[in-house]
Amino acid sequence: MSRMLVLQPGKVCLADWRAVYRGAVPSLAPAAYPSIEASAAAVRRILSRGEPVYGINTGFGKLASVRIGAADLETLQRNIVLSHAAGVGEPMPVAVARLMMALKLASLAQGASGVEPKTVRLLEAMLKGGLTPVVPCQGSVGASGDLAPLAHMTAAMIGVGEIVAGNERKPAEAALRAAGLEPLTLGPKEGLALLNGTQFSTANALAGLFEAERLHQSALVTGALSTDAGRGSDTPFDPRIHALRRHAGQIETAAALRALMEGSAIRASHRVGDERVQDPYCLRCQPQVMGAALDLLRQAAATLQTEANGVSDNPLIFADSDEALSGGNFHAEPVAFAADMIALALCEIGSIAERRISLLVDPVLSLLPAFLTPRPGLNSGFMIPQVTAAALVSENRQRAYPASVDSIPTSANQEDHVSMAAHGARRLSAMADNLSNVVAIELLAAAQGCDLIGGGLASSGPLEAVRRLVRSKVPTLQDDRHFSPDIEAAAGLVRSGAVVDAVAPLTLPTLA
Template sequence: MTILIRPGAVLLSEWRAIYRGASVALDPATRPAIAAGAAAVAHILAKGEPVYGINTGFGKLASVRIGDADLETLQRNIVLSHAAGVGAPMETRVARLMMVLKLASLAQGASGVRPETVDLLAAMVARDLIPVVPSQGSVGASGDLAPLAHMTAAMVGVGEILLHGTRVPAADALAQAGLAPLTLHAKEGLALLNGTQFSTAQALAGLFEAERLFHSALVTGALSTDAARGSDTPFDPRIHALRGHRGQIETAAALRLLMEGSAIRRSHLHGDPRVQDPYCLRCQPQVMGAALDVLRQAATTLGTEANGVSDNPLIFADTGEALSGGNFHAEPVAFAADMIALAVCEIGSIAERRIAMLVDPALSGMPAFLTPKPGLNSGFMIPQVTAAALVSENKQRATPASVDSIPTSANQEDHVSMAAHGARRLVDMVENAVNVIAIELLAAAQGCDFHAPLTSSPPLDAVRDLLRSRVPPLDDDRHLAPDIAAAADLVRSGTVACAVLPVLLPGLEAS
């Protein structure tokens, strides 16, 4: 699968495919706009007037005029001086996504870089030459300067590049791929450094992983409802139509479809003294529907950001102007990342409450901790504790990053978004929640086993069969970590969601 990069018009589904590994090709129709932007920069230089980022210093040093003989040195210096990131390297596919986002931005022609510069970045993506980029160091304003500087440094032959999974000096990796290091011309270093592509890539990665989490949690929530012999009356469409929230309405519909035809659920109708289920079952449409609405809003924001230009100054070739603004400020990304964090946190939180309900015989009506021999065996006692620990950790991480700001660059950059680490936490938060959902999958399947010979619905039984092909029922205590890992792999990979794909709502992709 090859995605054609049409700057300003790439679909969210296409960004998702790129994140999952699809090849990319830059639309040849971008060439005239790129060349026109570069020509506009050359024209500005020829006029001899000071223009920020082209023939001046940067940030607080913008008033320092740079002579023509030093312009290439100026651009190289900004790259090397700004490559000051620390911490673990970006995950490879997120770094690759960042490169493609930058490629799409530059190809709009508003950054003033030459076609050769765009070509090198495209060639590195095509040859899978991924710069080693430290994850920490950006405050999400003036662009993601430090991480993008490390990306750009690799383009000029400095730093390291991952070549076939091995860290190689950048100059050597380029040479092995038949590419020459880039000599930066006027404006190009700044154009490559300025922008929100690091924050946006991290936020998109979090969004795409959260989509799979959301769908899997719908499945395990329905399975837990069956295991608890819960009612599907709270999912009646008339209830949700009266409130009107789209996500709530569609989530209730998905839960109804997931549970349709369950003999276990039908058994609830005969002789069950319970009048209402706990909120963790009854309020799934309200909680998961709200999460869905939030994820959709974040997706809209990030889709717009991915197709935008966040460089500074921006080059308008039609008028020959360089306009200095603040598109590099990543506040939209910061807000979107905070929204995703809240949704992920709540998806895991309500799932943990369902696990706690299932292992409590007073609430579930099943053997304590879902073991046939409680006392001799501890069953699911500690997996619930693990889920609680993961949910607590996610609560701490869900504190909004966008409300923080620390002035930088001698107060020239006096308000920043903190989008970078707001987005960077998301994949780790999703991984925590994935393990919570994995534990729920194990517990809910175990609960349904106690109701044999009654069966669940066809889609939920398909999920149980899938799990049982890898994890047998828990009759006596055993080493549980491998069971959790196997279930987590089914959730993380999207296998759980895909097992019931025909009944999943269409609003968010499952894979």
């Protein structure tokens, strides 16, 4: 049974958005509906004055100077939806599409968009009934809002396009009627309110953020295990070092690494007699790199939480004065910057993890058998998994180039500066997938390294729990075997959160 979650528009915490992404079913707090009705009533009063108002009785974008008669207002709103549903590419993942719908629901419910209560109730009912519009991923430049993807969402609400119901794609109108819902007839302003806004970009950015949070935690675990496998020192994690630097993320990361390694017999075994003075940066500087990534993710989280709780369509309706004010809240520059920060963090988490894998397969640095195989030469061991990790890190470096610095003018230069937030946020999913596999390879390599140390030495309690988890899915590598299934199994442990859960009750740093 999915968890039910009540949204308080404008006051939704990051944990609730995370819960929606993970499958919680959102609904609106009943107290939101009076504001929705007041906003819709204001639109009716504005129309009664007979004045031209952008988006209500005029054309859109460069066509804003074209006045639309009262008899054509319903057709105007339907036309904008159909004409703007011009997306291409693969459909949005259902989890991200539902998050987008929930973000739009919370935005409309703040009473500044001029939609009727029935429109909000339909969106709410679709979320409750598991009806998810099929929305192509490509086609938004992040201003004037995520027009194409949100138009596809809205098209499904009026019975056009397709809807995923359960595991089946169905024609939208048939899916709605099968669920006892009537396709929407759009009133003045409603089409524009539904397809304008940053909810596509924000949903993708939040999804990337939540995946990055779990991967950051997982990489702390694998980093600690690699430090033990490579007979690294925990001295660089001493709290006095990090207190002098004062960065919160660095301090918390060092504390987590200390806790993960506390009580390790492997670490204790080489406190005396190990001639190495300092470890390579990939072990020694984990608090500095992973802490900086944590701080960056938290900054992105703060921006995205603000965006998720805001209203970003246009024009905005102010019911207290019966005004429709045209502005630029649809411009997704804050989301683009946040997505770029998340991309940088994903890239660097993988980059330092790959260096630890490289250290472990190098017998000079790790003091372990070459390529982590008991019989190197006859066996190649972890030689090519390290190459795979390097390839994935290189891909992520290419994807980490900032999207926010790009802009292509659109709409006959009316929309002459755009954010590219949609692309910037959408790429995070592929980057997270790559990082999941890099962390999975490190998990396997670190567990193998600890197995090869011998002498019956155990790591710490939390890290031994992780080793047991790995060995429940992937046996120790004695001789070469088909490696891809091992990586896939380990990646499943990383993506599911099982690696993080294995070290409980130890608490790893979170975004909030």
